[in-house]
Amino acid sequence: MATPHKSVAAPTVPTPSAAEIVSIADVRAAHARIAGAIVRTPTLLSRTLSQLTGARVYLKFENLQFTAAYKERGALNKLLLMPEAARACGVIAASAGNHAQGLAYHGARLGIPVTIVMPKQTPTVKVSQTEGHGATVILHGERFDDAYAHALTVAEERGLTFVHPFDDADVIAGQGTVALEMLADVPEIDTLAIPIGGGGLISGCATVAKAQAEVEGRTIEVVGVQAELYPSMFNRITGSILPCEGDTLAEGIAVKEPGVLTSAIIRRIVDEIVLVSERDLERSVALLLQIEKTVAEGAGAAGLAAVLADPGRFAGRTVGVVLCGGNIDTRLLANVLLRDLARSGRLARLRIRLQDRPGALFQVSRIFDQLAVNILELAHQRIFTNLPAKGLSLDVECETRDKAHLDRLVAALQTAGYEVTPVELA
Incomplete structure (x- = not known):
């Protein structure tokens, strides 16, 4: 079973008014500003996911943006609000992901020079994709923090405008247009499940949801979702000290230091933050491809992972899930x-224990044949084993119809006198 996710309701403590940072009027103005240059992605009901979870699950396909992520909304809004003199000088950002792609793409469209600072170990494909959008890439440092600090230095030296990936009011307003479209397309949505990295997306979306709910006299719940390995915003809001480290599938939301502005907004108007396991993230990515025939990166599948991990929490509700990105390495x-x-x-x-004698493999393979199980790969181990010299270990990789079919195979092998051990995944 997957590790149960942890959740704590955000406490009410004195903070600056969220509306003082970004208002729904700001988001509406951003939407009007960027509407002609971004994809108005669909919000569609997933009947199968709804059946699996007991909720009415609507998916917002932000992975269909040109750069395959919502990030270009905030980046474009920021670029369009810059004075002409600042545009002429250019912009700079530190990013190895979707923010770099969105800023580079729209900067090129608008004729604004874009420089992106990336850590030295950034995969070549991400560097080439960013350069393909016309940006200048500087590789600096071993960690994102190094690249971030260098970007600020270069910005000051060259007179460039630094575009923060999330802790910027104009960027937050641009990201909020996601919720503006969702609630226009499906007004009955009463719950939003939004991934959190630095907090820009959920800050903008929560601003819209709470403002519209107040006008309409109803409740729209906003649930933030973080990977268990990187609970940075969860820690900041709840006062927890959970570690932020590890290789997460959701690298797009693997942020160690959330924003100051976004933290203030989330503390005030986000109802809850939940943490999801790597197994739930993997399952969600797989289900989205199998059921919806759509590719989501780990961060993009985080909202669905939360619903799947705790269906009782969302049962009976109309849930809007943002598939915030689809940039995942094919391997x-x-x-x-x-x-x-x-x-x-x-x-x-x-793993099957055999005696090292002629016909042993044949006898085992007959059982696989009788149960119509396809053998994909075989591996014998005679030397590096703790079995007696006349024994051997046989690893059989095979393909079955389902778990019940596999159970029948194991039972048949055991009935025939073989010692069988399934090799389990982590």
Whole structure:
């Protein structure tokens, strides 16, 4: 079973008014400003996911933006609000992900020079994609913090405008246009499940949701979602001290230091922050591809992961889930899909103890044949094993129809006298 996610309601403590940072009027103005240059992505009901969770699940397909992520909304709004003199000088950002892509793309469209500082270990494909949008890429430092500090230095030296990926009121207003569209398309949504990294997306979306709910005299609940490995905003809001480290599938929301502005907004108007496990993130990415035929990165699937991890929490509600991005490495996606097949019992690796004698493999393979199980790969181990010299270990990777089919295979092997051990995933 997946590790249960932790959740704590955000406490009410004195903070600056969220509306003083960003108002719904700011978001509406941003939407009018950027409308002709971004994709008005659809918000569609997923009947199958609704059946799985007991909620009415609507998906906002921000992975259909040109850069495959919502980030270009906030970046474009920021660029359009800059004075002409600042535009002529250019902008700079520190990012190895979707913010870099969005800023580079719209900067090129508008004729604004864009410089992006990335850590040295940034994958080549991300560097080339950013350069492909016309941006100048500077590789600096080993960590994001190094790249961020260098970007600020370069901005000051060259007179460039630094565009923060989330802790900027204009960027937040641009990201809030996601919720503006969702609630216009599906007014009955009463719950939003929004991924949190630095907090820009949820800050803008919560601003819209709470303002519209107040006008309409109803409640719209806003639930933020973070990966268990990077609970930075959860820590800041709840006072927890959970560690922020590890290799998460949701690298797009793997932020160690959330924003100051976003923290103030979230503390005031976000109802709850929940944490989801890596297994739930993997399952969500796989389900979105299998059911909706859409590719979501780990961060993009975080909202759905929260609903799947705790269906009782969302049962009976009309939930809007933002698929905030679809930029996932194809090899990583393949691994996620194969791991999901293994967890569902459709792929398995069985370790079978045999005697090292002629015909041993043939006898085992007959059982696989009788149960119509496809053998994908075999591996014998005679030397590096704790079995006696006349024994051997056989690893069989196989393909079955489902978990019940796999269970029947294991039972048949055991009935035939074989010692069988499934090799489990983490």
